[in-house]
Amino acid sequence: MGRYILKRLIWMIPVVLGVTILVFSIMYLIPGDPAKMMLSPEATPEEIAAKREELGLNEPYLVRLGKFLGGIVFRFDFGDSWVYNQPVTKELLNRFPRTLTIAVICIGLQIIIGIPLGIIAAVNQNGLGDRISMFIALFGISLPNFWIALMLILFFSVKLGWLPPFGIDGFKYYILPCIANAFPGIATQARQTRSSMLEVIRSDYITTARAKGMSELQILLKHALPNALLPVITIIGNGMGMLLAGTVVIESIFSIPGIGMYLVGGINSRDYNIVQSSVIFLALAFTFIMLLVDLAYAFIDPRIKAQFARKHKRGHHA
Amino acid sequence: AKEVEKPVEEPAAPAATEAPAVTEAPAATEVPAATEAPVEELALPEIVSIAIGADPADLAPFVGMSMGRIAVLKTIYEYLIETDSMGGAAVPMIAKSWEKTGDKVYKITIFDNVYDSAGNHITAADVAWSYNTAKELGNLRPLGDIVSISAVDDVTVNLEVKSNFGPGGLEKVLSECPIVSQKAYEASPDGFATKPITSGPYLLTEYVPGSSLTFERREDYWQTDPQYRTLFSQANVKKIVFKVITEAAQNAIALETGNVDIAAGVTQDDLARFMNNPAFTTFNFLDNLTQNLQFNGSEGHPLTNKELRQAIAYAIDTSAMCEAVAPGACTPAHTIGNPNFGGYLKKWESEPYYEYDLEKAKELFAASGHTPGELTFKLLAQNDARSGLMAQIIQAQLGELGIAVEISQVESAVYNQIQYDPTAYDLLLAMSAGGDFIFSPWQLVYDQNRYNGTTSNFFKDDELQSLLATVSSLEGFNEANVDAFQQYQKEQLYAYGMLSFNSIIVADSGVLKVVRDTRGQVIPGACEYAADFNK
Amino acid sequence: MTALVEVKNLKKYFETPRGMLHAVDDVSFSIERGKTMGIVGESGCGKSTLGRVIIHLLDSTDGQIFFEGKDITHANPRQLRKLRENMKIIFQDPYSSLNPRLTVEETIKEPLIISKKYSAKAANDEAERLMNMVGIDQRLRLAYPHELDGGRRQRVGIARALALNPKFIVCDEPVSALDVSIQAQVLNLLQDLQDQFELTYMFVTHDLSVVRHISDDICVMYLGKLVETCESKELFKHPLHPYTQALISAVPTIDIHHKKERVILEGEITSPINPKPGCRFKKRCTYHTTQCNEPQHLEEVLPRHFVACCRVREINHI
Amino acid sequence: MHNSSAITAITQKNKKQSQFAVVLRRLSKNPSAIIGLIVVCLLVIMAIFAPLIAPYPYDKQNLLNTRKPPSAEHIMGTDELGRDIFSRIVYGSRYSLSIGFLAVLFSNIIGMTLGALAGYFGGLVDDIIMRLIDIIQSIPGILLAIAISVVLGPGFINTLIALGFGAITMACRLMRASVLGIRHQEFLEAAISNNASTFRIITKHVIPNSFAPVLVGATMSIGNVIMSAAMLSFIGLGIQPPTPEWGAMISGGRALIRSCPWMVTFPGIFIMLTVLAFNMLGDGLRDALDPKLKK
Amino acid sequence: MSNNATSFLEVKDLVVEYTSEGSVIHAVNGVSFALERGKTFGLVGETGAGKTSIAKAILRILPDPPAKIRNGQILLDGIDLLTLEEKDMRKIRGRRVSMIFQDPMTALNPIMKVGKQIAEVIKLHNKISNKQAEAEAGKMLELVGIPAERFNEYPHQFSGGMKQRVIIAMALACNPELLLADEPTTALDVTIQAQVLEMINKLKRDLNTSMIMISHNLGVVAEICDDLAVIYAGEVVELGSKETIFDRAAHPYTVGLFSAVPTLDEEKERLVPIIGLPPDPSNLPAGCHFHPRCPWADEACERESIPLREIAPGHFCRCIKVSAQEN
Numbered sequence A: 001m002g003r004y005i006l007k008r009l010i011w012m013i014p015v016v017l018g019v020t021i022l023v024f025s026i027m028y029l030i031p032g033d034p035a036k037m038m039l040s041p042e043a044t045p046e047e048i049a050a051k052r053e054e055l056g057l058n059e060p061y062l063v064r065l066g067k068f069l070g071g072i073v074f075r076f077d078f079g080d081s082w083v084y085n086q087p088v089t090k091e092l093l094n095r096f097p098r099t100l101t102i103a104v105i106c107i108g109l110q111i112i113i114g115i116p117l118g119i120i121a122a123v124n125q126n127g128l129g130d131r132i133s134m135f136i137a138l139f140g141i142s143l144p145n146f147w148i149a150l151m152l153i154l155f156f157s158v159k160l161g162w163l164p165p166f167g168i169d170g171f172k173y174y175i176l177p178c179i180a181n182a183f184p185g186i187a188t189q190a191r192q193t194r195s196s197m198l199e200v201i202r203s204d205y206i207t208t209a210r211a212k213g214m215s216e217l218q219i220l221l222k223h224a225l226p227n228a229l230l231p232v233i234t235i236i237g238n239g240m241g242m243l244l245a246g247t248v249v250i251e252s253i254f255s256i257p258g259i260g261m262y263l264v265g266g267i268n269s270r271d272y273n274i275v276q277s278s279v280i281f282l283a284l285a286f287t288f289i290m291l292l293v294d295l296a297y298a299f300i301d302p303r304i305k306a307q308f309a310r311k312h313k314r315g316h317h318a
Numbered sequence B: 001a002k003e004v005e006k007p008v009e010e011p012a013a014p015a016a017t018e019a020p021a022v023t024e025a026p027a028a029t030e031v032p033a034a035t036e037a038p039v040e041e042l043a044l045p046e047i048v049s050i051a052i053g054a055d056p057a058d059l060a061p062f063v064g065m066s067m068g069r070i071a072v073l074k075t076i077y078e079y080l081i082e083t084d085s086m087g088g089a090a091v092p093m094i095a096k097s098w099e100k101t102g103d104k105v106y107k108i109t110i111f112d113n114v115y116d117s118a119g120n121h122i123t124a125a126d127v128a129w130s131y132n133t134a135k136e137l138g139n140l141r142p143l144g145d146i147v148s149i150s151a152v153d154d155v156t157v158n159l160e161v162k163s164n165f166g167p168g169g170l171e172k173v174l175s176e177c178p179i180v181s182q183k184a185y186e187a188s189p190d191g192f193a194t195k196p197i198t199s200g201p202y203l204l205t206e207y208v209p210g211s212s213l214t215f216e217r218r219e220d221y222w223q224t225d226p227q228y229r230t231l232f233s234q235a236n237v238k239k240i241v242f243k244v245i246t247e248a249a250q251n252a253i254a255l256e257t258g259n260v261d262i263a264a265g266v267t268q269d270d271l272a273r274f275m276n277n278p279a280f281t282t283f284n285f286l287d288n289l290t291q292n293l294q295f296n297g298s299e300g301h302p303l304t305n306k307e308l309r310q311a312i313a314y315a316i317d318t319s320a321m322c323e324a325v326a327p328g329a330c331t332p333a334h335t336i337g338n339p340n341f342g343g344y345l346k347k348w349e350s351e352p353y354y355e356y357d358l359e360k361a362k363e364l365f366a367a368s369g370h371t372p373g374e375l376t377f378k379l380l381a382q383n384d385a386r387s388g389l390m391a392q393i394i395q396a397q398l399g400e401l402g403i404a405v406e407i408s409q410v411e412s413a414v415y416n417q418i419q420y421d422p423t424a425y426d427l428l429l430a431m432s433a434g435g436d437f438i439f440s441p442w443q444l445v446y447d448q449n450r451y452n453g454t455t456s457n458f459f460k461d462d463e464l465q466s467l468l469a470t471v472s473s474l475e476g477f478n479e480a481n482v483d484a485f486q487q488y489q490k491e492q493l494y495a496y497g498m499l500s501f502n503s504i505i506v507a508d509s510g511v512l513k514v515v516r517d518t519r520g521q522v523i524p525g526a527c528e529y530a531a532d533f534n535k
Numbered sequence C: 001m002t003a004l005v006e007v008k009n010l011k012k013y014f015e016t017p018r019g020m021l022h023a024v025d026d027v028s029f030s031i032e033r034g035k036t037m038g039i040v041g042e043s044g045c046g047k048s049t050l051g052r053v054i055i056h057l058l059d060s061t062d063g064q065i066f067f068e069g070k071d072i073t074h075a076n077p078r079q080l081r082k083l084r085e086n087m088k089i090i091f092q093d094p095y096s097s098l099n100p101r102l103t104v105e106e107t108i109k110e111p112l113i114i115s116k117k118y119s120a121k122a123a124n125d126e127a128e129r130l131m132n133m134v135g136i137d138q139r140l141r142l143a144y145p146h147e148l149d150g151g152r153r154q155r156v157g158i159a160r161a162l163a164l165n166p167k168f169i170v171c172d173e174p175v176s177a178l179d180v181s182i183q184a185q186v187l188n189l190l191q192d193l194q195d196q197f198e199l200t201y202m203f204v205t206h207d208l209s210v211v212r213h214i215s216d217d218i219c220v221m222y223l224g225k226l227v228e229t230c231e232s233k234e235l236f237k238h239p240l241h242p243y244t245q246a247l248i249s250a251v252p253t254i255d256i257h258h259k260k261e262r263v264i265l266e267g268e269i270t271s272p273i274n275p276k277p278g279c280r281f282k283k284r285c286t287y288h289t290t291q292c293n294e295p296q297h298l299e300e301v302l303p304r305h306f307v308a309c310c311r312v313r314e315i316n317h318i
Numbered sequence D: 001m002h003n004s005s006a007i008t009a010i011t012q013k014n015k016k017q018s019q020f021a022v023v024l025r026r027l028s029k030n031p032s033a034i035i036g037l038i039v040v041c042l043l044v045i046m047a048i049f050a051p052l053i054a055p056y057p058y059d060k061q062n063l064l065n066t067r068k069p070p071s072a073e074h075i076m077g078t079d080e081l082g083r084d085i086f087s088r089i090v091y092g093s094r095y096s097l098s099i100g101f102l103a104v105l106f107s108n109i110i111g112m113t114l115g116a117l118a119g120y121f122g123g124l125v126d127d128i129i130m131r132l133i134d135i136i137q138s139i140p141g142i143l144l145a146i147a148i149s150v151v152l153g154p155g156f157i158n159t160l161i162a163l164g165f166g167a168i169t170m171a172c173r174l175m176r177a178s179v180l181g182i183r184h185q186e187f188l189e190a191a192i193s194n195n196a197s198t199f200r201i202i203t204k205h206v207i208p209n210s211f212a213p214v215l216v217g218a219t220m221s222i223g224n225v226i227m228s229a230a231m232l233s234f235i236g237l238g239i240q241p242p243t244p245e246w247g248a249m250i251s252g253g254r255a256l257i258r259s260c261p262w263m264v265t266f267p268g269i270f271i272m273l274t275v276l277a278f279n280m281l282g283d284g285l286r287d288a289l290d291p292k293l294k295k
Numbered sequence E: 001m002s003n004n005a006t007s008f009l010e011v012k013d014l015v016v017e018y019t020s021e022g023s024v025i026h027a028v029n030g031v032s033f034a035l036e037r038g039k040t041f042g043l044v045g046e047t048g049a050g051k052t053s054i055a056k057a058i059l060r061i062l063p064d065p066p067a068k069i070r071n072g073q074i075l076l077d078g079i080d081l082l083t084l085e086e087k088d089m090r091k092i093r094g095r096r097v098s099m100i101f102q103d104p105m106t107a108l109n110p111i112m113k114v115g116k117q118i119a120e121v122i123k124l125h126n127k128i129s130n131k132q133a134e135a136e137a138g139k140m141l142e143l144v145g146i147p148a149e150r151f152n153e154y155p156h157q158f159s160g161g162m163k164q165r166v167i168i169a170m171a172l173a174c175n176p177e178l179l180l181a182d183e184p185t186t187a188l189d190v191t192i193q194a195q196v197l198e199m200i201n202k203l204k205r206d207l208n209t210s211m212i213m214i215s216h217n218l219g220v221v222a223e224i225c226d227d228l229a230v231i232y233a234g235e236v237v238e239l240g241s242k243e244t245i246f247d248r249a250a251h252p253y254t255v256g257l258f259s260a261v262p263t264l265d266e267e268k269e270r271l272v273p274i275i276g277l278p279p280d281p282s283n284l285p286a287g288c289h290f291h292p293r294c295p296w297a298d299e300a301c302e303r304e305s306i307p308l309r310e311i312a313p314g315h316f317c318r319c320i321k322v323s324a325q326e327n
């Protein structure tokens, strides 16, 4: 198992490197001059040129890429933000926990709401429970998240005054953004759970369990659910990407200084280091979560675990 | 519902031409309504929260301007002087007085009791150092005009500049650079980026990047002389919290939920509700932004034809546009620049300025030698909602003339880049701001010295340039010259001023008066609060 | 008369995470024109792999394959094209062996079209002839596989294999998935076709009754190895290898009056991955001694009766 | 062979029709899929006949009649420029649907090809393609969209590409999984043994049989893309005005969500309807195409 | 059918239908048979004949929907299982009646330890601790010839034959009175099949369990059963003791079956297949369901449904062409 994890971690290198080069090239190609963005509109061409020189923007593509990669690899230094005039890494570490918190809470919501919805639907296939749960689920993916966010704010903050409408200053502040952001995830989760549950319910070992004399509830909890969870876990991993992307919008609506806002701000001001490093950070987080998902998968499914173990053994032979 | 119509900043008459050669600290600028020092500490309101539209990001003193920094800098830093209204006279801050001592040479005397919050004595040496550092970093544009600046003694600084200043030029230089203690700055691990130490009346106690800034009133503020306590040295509230709100619709919500007390970014549509709500007061200010339409004047371009430009201007209904894009917070412009700029002439408003007249537009269009359907123009605009609306109105109205318009809305980084590319647009929807005097937005568009010998929109007109040189010089800045320039630019119409906007600030009704700096940003310490505010 | 198909020391190893899987290991035999060679053995012993290697669906690892006396082991693509017109395969699973998106006619016509030997019209006529030959109604020309029952599907598979008049057909358990009543129909069809066109079959199955019924000669495989081969009648009369004996005795018989002696195999099945040299059956063999750890070779124990067992003579008192 | 009357009668029928008919028959038994299908059809009809349905031109401004709530003349009210929202929505269906449809088409063609190659060839090809997909997936979709629309500039086609790009990964993964599922089916071997070329095998045997899940995924992606278009407009990118794309309408009006709720609500409802309909259809298709239900 | 009043299990007029895409599939059409204690009853028939449906109906584990038991009685020691409360039925499942499933590959929960799966049923029906249940389960594993050390392994670590043994162990764990074995060896290789059959036989003898053995393999039935019924299209077409049917098969379908299979014992130059195909269960032919494939059929066979007749003592046949004297 350890070897497998190691191998997966090593596989992350080409992916993250690819992401780095890709995002670097995107920023290189994007029109918009960071020097101009930094200086006031009255700046003269000479001043702009001087700034470009200072920022190292006049060097050729490969030299810049090389320096950037070198910085990351040798010093774990993503460079300084031009707007914030500070090491990007520091700010990222500041902001990342907020984004991550939102993402994690969203995933939590997704699990504790989406999965039961899916189960209800599957158990009452084609019944009322199914219809209602699936309608809720479909609803969730049919509304833009910013719209949901604004509606939630109007209702819970303005009308009822229960929750703060923006900012980040304690647990209460996470509730609305997380709900707004979790909606599509909940929906996807519910649907996925339903279909994988339906598949499992039809399988032979469920009949076996029934033939043992177990009650439907026991069967559901002990046999059906654990098996149905497998494909559901994959969704959680994939949904992470969507969640992280969704936070860009959510953070801006709720004025949450997370990585999404940082990234969008970075794009707007052409602060290359911010953009590059945020994306790399997100990519790292994403690949890492995917790894965790795979491990969780293995944890639940002995068949997969066995595969890992085998690979492990083979490693010893070799 | 209280509504305070407040074109406060009276346009300074171009009489200001007797520009301050020597400016003793004006005994009484009309400003400080709160000249009497706060009698009792306890009477002050505890806390006021203000919404700002963007994160200042970097609080360091010598960094370039950004949306977020504008909003808070005046609360953080102190400068040599401040201009407390557009085109108005400068008031002393750290500098007690300033005078011209020779050709291109000035002498500035500062107060001898300036201390920052860490107790550092700020001397002339710190002033010179601040200026030199900022100049070297190159982020603060006007400092480029300085040849040298040096301390003479503890309280005197010598300033030498490249050329003699026009109206407001010196003030611009003196009010541009935050003055900080060299010692404190050098001791700071991050160059004041997150924990600035300044001499201002408020002390930054907490900064959550991207979210909020908290300031607390200093008990030991150095400027104890009420006479010198300018707008910017006021401290009418114990604690100020700036909250970053990026989504416009959230401003109203923040006010209604009591999360902020003052917000400037409330959308037009939320405004109506606040006007009808006794719990809030709305303050209506003239802004310093003018929306104008610039024509591409590069050689051989159809828009080098004056009739065509005029035809376009006549075809655009600016009053209707006002109603559509910002009802109640906008007026049709009569030049490029707002009525609150120094030197603006009231009479222009009664002169014709291409008021909507489709017939005339069609005549001129025909005279320009073009036929309907023949022209397709690309209209470049930024990608904010308001620009989008204006662009669409222009598109529709030019459609009436038979000119097809393709709208290209791009994000600001791209806009800033391609704005100076003659192939990027035919029509440019531009926003001009500029300094305190009416000629500064003009300079931004027309000054051919800035843009490789053409106006920013590629026209070449020596007469225009000489008129501009005259009006922006110290000697030439008078009513007659200002008017002459206006008439000339109006006739040539290289750029068409369309709308000037008001900015509307909504505040809790406990905020009695909102005070803003010349860039239109609220100065919370100087605002006036009801006795029971926030109690 | 020379053999139509001959294999010599044929090997096929698969690389798996756990090591080399010896699916077919050193197998030699030959099939004469117009005859049927039955291949029996339990699941996973390499029967299908053997068939696939012979018709070049899989590359062999080692050894030689002759067709009509020519060594075709390393046929180049041009030869392969020709070869594949002469060697066909009929699959076990009538469900997965037909492309569900192609009609009966399209499936049967595919080899004709690919060969470019038929005009569109001629291909239609030929398809009609093939359908008649295998007994599929013309009205089913445009039917899709899912509309057919297993027997008919298998007939479509047979018709496809008969296109272009092949000489040799590998029948990979063509009747295992069919019901007894249908099974007999298909077996009869295969026999009729053989008589009519002098086809040569390699008939892979694990059903001993079927193989006895249809084959002229039989190979018994165990874990990739050929353990016994001889004429069909001979094999059932005198099974010599202990495995063959167990196999034959294990078949439940419908003769309720004569209980026969059962050889129940015990012991675990050797893994086909990196197997040790020596007899692969020894762990389950009641007769095994240390001799069995030596590699076993096919020997002609009785005339034209080959067995790979070092103790075969002792056991059978020959 | 003997014709038993017990055998399901299979009558002569037109080629290709039957499978389609089977799917359609299954669909028709699924009320929510039918509703989805009907709504999609209605939307398409609305898009095609927009000029006949819309009471006003979509860009007809009336600056004297802005921000009017729904009334008899303007059943969904007017926007900031006095344009009829209903007409804009009707015309907008053209852009929103075609953005959704074309972006998904674009992404699915690329994604399917990549997925089919990866699944069919496996090994190094698979590794390279999948790492590429990993890379694309690791970059937040919105950044990709922003980057692409900034690099290419705004505009219909570019927005389309920007939105489609993110959907490639899903199509690719679905296709690959699906191909892996049939990779070892015997009919592929049969094709090889019939001398079919790799190209023929992939186009004639692999893709048609692994297409179903991708198709289902695609119907759902259409909804996602329309939603992402809205998100892109939220950031100020995307389609240029005065094109009445729904996403742009909803995000343009969001500042007026309280004073002029109709400006946001109606396009919102239409986006919701569309996404809902495509998802319902997709769900139904998934069931109808489910091979397990096949006899 | 037996008139024996002392029958342990009696299935009477069982009718099971499935609804699929609007059409009704007549899977089981009035099946009746009886089984004595300690005996093994065989159900033989082709795919889709309705064998599994009968077994699942007895345990009442048919998937509903689509399956519905339309009619009939299933008397276990005189108690009609079909009228029991679900709660009471649960006490019978796994305890008094248990089932071995057709496909060992899928009948075990892939992510649960095999030992646990056996212990589960023991725990369910006995008031004992987990520990005891697990010890019991270990014993059961040993009983079916799997070392108890493998308790903690997962199904994927077992071969097909071993999985089938686990299922058997599970079915026998609570000493059921009735074992429903649904093609327990079909998925297995012959050598393994022999092992499993041997074991079932032995266990049955030792525990004196009654059993219903479902198979389409006549050989398997011959090995194990005492009595058997041949099922065609959801109906019993022939019923009797093993000897009766193997020696004196009467029904044309049964006769056809025997001549269609190749055997190891006799040389057949050519098989005699039953012509045609099994009927579509949603659209059964009128009259005798077998008539379209029957070599003896005439109009009379198409007209009305044919009753099951006793053509010889204990030998029942559903064919009008078969006269009692013939046998």
Ligand SMILES: Nc1ncnc2c1ncn2[C@@H]1O[C@H](COP(=O)(O)OP(=O)(O)OP(=O)(O)O)[C@@H](O)[C@H]1O
Residues within 6 Å of the ligand: C014, C015, C016, C021, C022, C023, C041, C042, C043, C044, C045, C046, C047, C048, C049, C050, C206, C272
């Ligand atoms: N492509 C492959 N990769 C790895 N191993 C394979 C592959 N194909 C077959 N094998 C292995 O080779 C061995 C022989 O397989 P093969 O399919 O030839 O057996 P078989 O005798 O046909 O079995 P069955 O009766 O189940 O069809 C098995 O252990 C199988 O797992």
Ligand SMILES: Nc1ncnc2c1ncn2[C@@H]1O[C@H](COP(=O)(O)OP(=O)(O)OP(=O)(O)O)[C@@H](O)[C@H]1O
Residues within 6 Å of the ligand: E018, E019, E020, E025, E026, E027, E045, E046, E047, E048, E049, E050, E051, E052, E053, E054, E063, E066, E067, E102, E216, E281
């Ligand atoms: N879940 C179901 N839905 C619809 N029809 C079904 C279902 N299960 C079984 N059937 C139908 O009921 C009939 C009887 O099925 P059953 O499984 O009882 O047959 P069987 O004799 O056990 O066949 P096999 O030998 O294949 O196991 C068949 O026609 C089958 O198609």
Ligand SMILES: [Mg+2]
Residues within 6 Å of the ligand: C047, C048, C049, C172
């Ligand atoms: Mg095989």
Ligand SMILES: [Mg+2]
Residues within 6 Å of the ligand: E051, E052, E053, E102, E182
């Ligand atoms: Mg069955």
